Amino acid sequence: MAEEYIQIGVTAMRDPATGGFLPSVPLYIKADDAAKEAEQQMYKEAGKALAGMMKKYIDSHPDAMNKGS
Numbered sequence: 001m002a003e004e005y006i007q008i009g010v011t012a013m014r015d016p017a018t019g020g021f022l023p024s025v026p027l028y029i030k031a032d033d034a035a036k037e038a039e040q041q042m043y044k045e046a047g048k049a050l051a052g053m054m055k056k057y058i059d060s061h062p063d064a065m066n067k068g069s
Contacts, residue, residue: 004030005028006031006035010026011027
């Protein structure tokens with residue numbers, strides 16, 4: 001069975017000569033049960049936050065919803 005990994009971010013070093021970023025490299029952790037649960041919880045929390053922002057926008061801009069089209 002192949003090991004599973006979860007990408008948790010990216011990192012990039014800076015070029016010492018120019019100060020610009022070098023190509024980014026993904027960061028991974030081994031996907032154990034705790035990491036998988038934390039990933040699912042993060043998705044739920046992000047979804048709730050985005051839904052709340054969308055509700056706030058719709059409530060403050062009722063004309064933004066193009067009804068009947």
